[in-house]
Amino acid sequence: MKKIIGIALLLLGLIAAICAYQVKTTGHMAFFDAGNMSNLAQRIGILGIYAIGAGIVIISGGIDLSIGSVIGFTGVVMTMAVTNLHMSPVLVAFLCLIMCALLGLWHGFLIGRFNLQPFIATLCTLLLLRGLGRGISGGVSQSIRSFDFLGNGSFLGIPVPFWIMIGLALVVAFIMNFTVYGRYLYAIGRNAEAVRYSGIKVNRMRTIAYVTSAVLAGIAGIISVSYTGEVQPANAGLMFEMWAIAAAVLGGCSLRGGEGGVLGVLIGAALIKVMYNGINLIGINTEWEWAVIGVVILGGVIADAAYKQRAALLAAKRPVK
Amino acid sequence: MESIQSGEARTSPLLHMKGITKRFPGVLALNNVDFELFPAEVCGLIGENGAGKSTLMRILAGIFPLDEGVVLFNSKPIEINSVQDSLALGVSVIHQELNLAPNLDIASNMFLGREPRKALGVVDRKALYAQASDLAARVGITAPLNTLVEKLSPGEQQLVEVAKALSADARILVLDEPTSSLTPTEAEKLFDVMRSLKASGVAMVYISHRLPEVEEMCDRCVVLRDGQRVGELAKGSITPGEMVRLMVGRDISRFFPEHGASHEAETVMSVEDFVYPGGTNPVSFDLHAGEILGLAGLIGAGRTELVRAIFGVERAIGGHILVNGHPLHVASPADAIRAGIGLVPEDRKELGVILEMGVLENITLPGIGAYRPPFMDRKREKQVAEEQVRALDVKTPSLGHDVQFLSGGNQQKVALGKWLSMNPRILILDEPTRGIDVGSKSEIYKIIRGLADKGVAVVLVSSELEEVIGLADRVLVMHEGSCTGILNREEISEENIMSLATGGTAR
Numbered sequence: 096m097k098k099i100i101g102i103a104l105l106l107l108g109l110i111a112a113i114c115a116y117q118v119k120t121t122g123h124m125a126f127f128d129a130g131n132m133s134n135l136a137q138r139i140g141i142l143g144i145y146a147i148g149a150g151i152v153i154i155s156g157g158i159d160l161s162i163g164s165v166i167g168f169t170g171v172v173m174t175m176a177v178t179n180l181h182m183s184p185v186l187v188a189f190l191c192l193i194m195c196a197l198l199g200l201w202h203g204f205l206i207g208r209f210n211l212q213p214f215i216a217t218l219c220t221l222l223l224l225r226g227l228g229r230g231i232s233g234g235v236s237q238s239i240r241s242f243d244f245l246g247n248g249s250f251l252g253i254p255v256p257f258w259i260m261i262g263l264a265l266v267v268a269f270i271m272n273f274t275v276y277g278r279y280l281y282a283i284g285r286n287a288e289a290v291r292y293s294g295i296k297v298n299r300m301r302t303i304a305y306v307t308s309a310v311l312a313g314i315a316g317i318i319s320v321s322y323t324g325e326v327q328p329a330n331a332g333l334m335f336e337m338w339a340i341a342a343a344v345l346g347g348c349s350l351r352g353g354e355g356g357v358l359g360v361l362i363g364a365a366l367i368k369v370m371y372n373g374i375n376l377i378g379i380n381t382e383w384e385w386a387v388i389g390v391v392i393l394g395g396v397i398a399d400a401a402y403k404q405r406a407a408l409l410a411a412k413r414p415v416k
Numbered sequence: 417m418e419s420i421q422s423g424e425a426r427t428s429p430l431l432h433m434k435g436i437t438k439r440f441p442g443v444l445a446l447n448n449v450d451f452e453l454f455p456a457e458v459c460g461l462i463g464e465n466g467a468g469k470s471t472l473m474r475i476l477a478g479i480f481p482l483d484e485g486v487v488l489f490n491s492k493p494i495e496i497n498s499v500q501d502s503l504a505l506g507v508s509v510i511h512q513e514l515n516l517a518p519n520l521d522i523a524s525n526m527f528l529g530r531e532p533r534k535a536l537g538v539v540d541r542k543a544l545y546a547q548a549s550d551l552a553a554r555v556g557i558t559a560p561l562n563t564l565v566e567k568l569s570p571g572e573q574q575l576v577e578v579a580k581a582l583s584a585d586a587r588i589l590v591l592d593e594p595t596s597s598l599t600p601t602e603a604e605k606l607f608d609v610m611r612s613l614k615a616s617g618v619a620m621v622y623i624s625h626r627l628p629e630v631e632e633m634c635d636r637c638v639v640l641r642d643g644q645r646v647g648e649l650a651k652g653s654i655t656p657g658e659m660v661r662l663m664v665g666r667d668i669s670r671f672f673p674e675h676g677a678s679h680e681a682e683t684v685m686s687v688e689d690f691v692y693p694g695g696t697n698p699v700s701f702d703l704h705a706g707e708i709l710g711l712a713g714l715i716g717a718g719r720t721e722l723v724r725a726i727f728g729v730e731r732a733i734g735g736h737i738l739v740n741g742h743p744l745h746v747a748s749p750a751d752a753i754r755a756g757i758g759l760v761p762e763d764r765k766e767l768g769v770i771l772e773m774g775v776l777e778n779i780t781l782p783g784i785g786a787y788r789p790p791f792m793d794r795k796r797e798k799q800v801a802e803e804q805v806r807a808l809d810v811k812t813p814s815l816g817h818d819v820q821f822l823s824g825g826n827q828q829k830v831a832l833g834k835w836l837s838m839n840p841r842i843l844i845l846d847e848p849t850r851g852i853d854v855g856s857k858s859e860i861y862k863i864i865r866g867l868a869d870k871g872v873a874v875v876l877v878s879s880e881l882e883e884v885i886g887l888a889d890r891v892l893v894m895h896e897g898s899c900t901g902i903l904n905r906e907e908i909s910e911e912n913i914m915s916l917a918t919g920g921t922a923r
Contacts (some may be wrong), residue, residue: 276792282781286770292729292761293782293834296755353772 098347099359105395106366107349113373125376133254135372137246140256143364145226145315146346147260147267148308150360155269155304156284156352157206157213160185160313161220164228165195166332169316171228173327174237175292184242193408196306197311203302214319215374217305221336229328238325246322256318263311268357280304284352319334342367345395423570428491430619431476431588436485438471438643442825445471447643454589458610458620459653460630461692464663464857467640469623477509478502487915499823501851509712510583512574516580518566521547522557525565536693551579555609571602578609582618589613590621595629607633627656632821641665642855645906672858672886673865675905681705684873685757685842690735692718692725697898698735703842703873708864710888710908713917717894719877720762723844727759728752752784753886755842758835762846762877764824768831771820776801778819779833802831808863832863843867844875849883861887881910895919 114124125131145162152159169191172400176187189255198220205216248255266314271277282290320326346363348355370391374384429452432922438446446468453459461469476487478499486493489505502509516525519622523545524531532543548561555575565573574594581589591610595603610620610633619648624630628635637649639662647662670770679911680910681704688699695718702710711719725732728746737744739755746752749759761767769778779801780787787793801815808829828848835843845864849857864887868874878884884891890905915921 273792275785275792276790278777278781278784278792282770282773282777285772286766289767289770290781291726292749292759292767294748294750295781295785296748296750 099345099356099362101361101402102345102347102362102366102395106362106369109366109369109373113369113376116377131372131376133249135368136257137254138371139365140254140258140260141315141322142335142368143260143361144256144263144318144365145308145312145335146339146360147264147357148284148311149336150343150346150348150355150357151267151271151280151338152213152308153343153348154349154352154355155280155285155288155306156205157301158217158340159202159305159308159312160214160217160336161198161202161408162308163332163335163337164224164311166316166319167328167330168224168228168332169195169313170320170326170331171237171328172230173175173242173317173320174239175232177239177242177366178237188315191317192310192313195309199306199309200302202273202305202309203298204303206301207298209381212288224253225329225333228331232326232328234328236325236327237313239320240324243321243324245318246320254365256322259314259318259410263314264357264361268306271357272371276300276303281353325403336369342394345392358392374406425809427454429453429488429504430490432488433472433476434486434488436472436475436487437483438468438475438480439483441821444684445643446475449640449643449645450646453621455587455619456614456617456638457635458614458622460634460649461621461623461640462625462627462630462637462659462663463594463640467663468643469640470592471643472640473509473592473621473623476502476507476590478589482729483640484890503584504652506585506587507590508584508586508588510574510577510581510592511593512593512596514577515563516576519565521562521563522552522559522568522576523561525576526551526583527536527569528580530584530716542644546578547583551583552864554582554612555579556605563726569602571605573758574598574602574606575609578606578613580615586618588619588621590623592623593625594622595626603629606646627659630659631655635637639663647849672860674887675865681707684737684740687726688726688735688738690722690737691733692721693733694721695725695733695830695897697893700735701892701899703875703904705841705873706868706871707889708868708874708876708882708887710891711875711894712879712884712891713894715879716896717917718897720846720896722894723759723846723877726752727757727844739791755839756840758838758840759844760828760831760835760846760848762850764828764831764850769819769827769834772818772869773803774816774818775810775822775830776815778830779804779837783832783837804837807836807858808833823852823856825852825859828852828856828860836867840872842873842875844877846877847879848876849878849880881913884908884913885910893917 113126117124117126145166149159149162150286155284172191173184173187177184202216202220205211206213245255250258271280279290279295283297283300287297298375316332319331342363343355343360345366346355346359346361348360367388370388371384374387379387405411431453433449433451436446436449449468449472451472451724463469471480475482476496478496478501486498496504517528520528525546526548532540532547534540545561552561555578557572558581559568559572565576568576594606598606614620621635622630631654634654635651637654637659638645639647639649639659642665646665649658683702684705686705688700690700691698699722713719720729724730726737726746726769728749728751730745737746743753765771776797780797783800784792787796798815805812805815810829811826819830822830849860850866853877864874864876876884876888885908888908889905891908891913892899893901893903895911895917896919900919901921903905903912
């Protein structure tokens with residue numbers, strides 16, 4: 096909880112700094128303009144959706160590197176099936192999600208049955224799907240028409256991707272906090288062997304996490320296509336898994352597993368997108384943006400680590416009864 | 417506190433550790449302990465596991481900083497902040513696990529990091545072997561000095577460790593369980609070396625669980641219990657009986673609860689021609705309701721592997737299990753649990769509990785899936801955890817307190833509580849008292865006997881003979897992967913168990 100408050104304060108501080116800078120230089124807070132807010136909400140929505148998936152896998156003590164390629168590949172399949180094969184977008188979207196679920200099962204199988212490290216198992220999917228997408232499309236940019244409500248529509252003045260993120264976040268947060276499955280995942284992230292000795296089917300539980308992650312990436316991929324209307328097979332979703340992991344870690348997940356939560360991940364996602372946005376608004380050359388974001392994330396995790404070390408020291412000094 | 421001083425006036429101590437206190441998260445490892453060491457003496461340091469012997473010696477060796485207290489060396493206060501500081505004072509600690517480089521030869525190991533050098537830092541091999549051969553003669557190493565250490569027997573390796581300590585001009589030598597892996601002949605040779613070192617003025621601290629050796633070798637013996645110094649024995653009064661009395665703090669006979677009345681009880685589980693993965697011979701035994709079946713044997717005899725396979729952690733490669741007369745197929749722990757079996761594993765911190773989770777979550781982990789699936793029933797969960805904490809008297813500030821901050825004994829109670837909350841009919845305990853303090857030990861013994869009295873069939877795997885003899889109603893002894901015998905109540909004795917455990921037969 097403390098961690099969520101810390102990162103929420105960081106987010107508010109960042110917004111305040113951006114606004115203060117703008118007031119000083121232009122006398123106007125462009126950050127809160129309707130256009131900027133709506134744009135930001137769209138982007139936070141899409142990142143939030145797949146970052147939740149990354150977060151769940153990280154909580155279970157694993158990692159999913161395939162997210163970006165799943166997003167890109169989903170986009171390629173969507174555009175080609177709808178534009179070239181004239182299939183219904185809804186049907187194709189549905190099939191894509193089934194494909195993603197199977198992919199998650201595959202990851203769970205590789206990690207459970209062959210004891211592969213999650214890093215390697217999902218790295219192979221990252222390469223495989225990126226190559227497949229570029230292969231079937233010939234590397235040529237694909238476009239899709241008349242399918243933009245998911246990405247660009249809005250409801251009650253708030254962009255649809257943001258609504259979808261809220262809805263999915265509520266479902267996942269409920270599962271993580273109020274069902275046995277959530278308890279098992281946290282426990283597995285801490286110590287999978289001890290959980291196995293307690294009679295819990297660890298592989299099955301872990302597989303569900305990978306399925307969740309792949310399906311959420313698929314949903315984000317569909318929304319992305321709808322948002323941009325076109326897909327560059329070589330670039331769509333490139334590095335997205337890294338943003339997802341960054342959002343999850345900023346939001347309180349530890350790569351050691353067993354820590355974090357959905358709300359934290361969403362705030363982490365917002366923080367990353369606000370940073371991007373702020374760099375633009377302040378007028379820093381966008382070539383610098385990764386460097387700025389890298390430094391901010393590093394600062395955040397160092398502050399957290401220092402805080403934890405201090406807390407551990409205090410706990411050790413607490414008198415024993 | 418009792419102190420028995422020998423009549424003669426003593427020289428001032430070479431080393432005097434005064435009022436040493438050391439805390440670890442959740443544990444007071446040492447509480448105001450005094451320890452002194454005189455030149456040219458062998459001082460025993462004994463106590464149960466977790467009494468604080470190793471912690472005290474690690475402070476001396478500069479591995480742990482002390483929280484309170486002072487260390488005087490030749491009556492001058494000194495600070496030991498690192499292993500280097502300790503070595504510079506002439507303190508050498510030979511740990512239970514040897515610190516040798518197996519791929520280097522004897523001479524190189526003796527002078528590792530302190531090799532005689534020529535110009536440009538090249539090792540002066542001639543000087544190295546010359547100095548090494550002096551040391552080898554002193555400690556009685558007969559093997560050629562260019563023999564690789566991995567080719568030596570454990571006893572010879574121990575001597576290399578001693579020589580290594582001497583090469584660093586050790587004035588104080590700490591030997592932590594030096595004979596635990598030695599044959600009697602090798603141990604005797606080590607004792608000869610110790611006697612000659614003593615004659616040359618080296619002071620030694622001798623840590624051992626083998627009380628007859630302490631009696632034979634030590635001039636004085638300091639006893640620790642639960643992090644406190646509880647007494648000192650002078651030469652004539654170092655007897656096993658006296659040592660045990662001080663270590664345990666009460667009469668050993670009252671340490672174990674009364675045995676249950678022996679009666680013909682129903683068979684709860686039959687294990688027939690069961691072969692665990694890696695096992696050599698099939699194992700068969702019956703387990704009755706309300707009995708404690710001890711599983712004895714040397715380390716590596718296959719006891720842990722056997723119970724892991726029964727619990728479904730590993731798949732058995734042969735035989736079958738009947739529970740209440742029905743065949744039970746165990747492919748995973750979940751199957752075993754459904755049949756009413758629980759296992760408290762040997763490795764408490766890695767397998768028994770999840771250290772970074774609360775007492776509540778740990779206790780309810782095996783059961784919570786059944787309360788109100790798929791949801792968590794927090795009310796019931798709290799009830800179950802509270803019940804176990806109360807019944808087992810787990811000392812924790814709150815139900816949410818992380819298990820890692822509890823003492824070993826309380827951690828083990830949490831590991832037990834997990835299974836008790838499941839009301840098992842068969843409970844397997846693998847080394848349930850390893851590394852926990854004496855007080856908790858006797859509490860856990862009472863809990864185990866209490867379970868048996870309530871009709872639970874208990875399998876107790878233990879390497880502590882005293883524990884098996886004190887608790888078990890019957891004892892199954894294993895040797896190198898096979899069952900060498902099952903002893904009934906009246907046949908249980910140290911001699912019979914040891915004879916079966918080493919591959920012999922019972923009388």
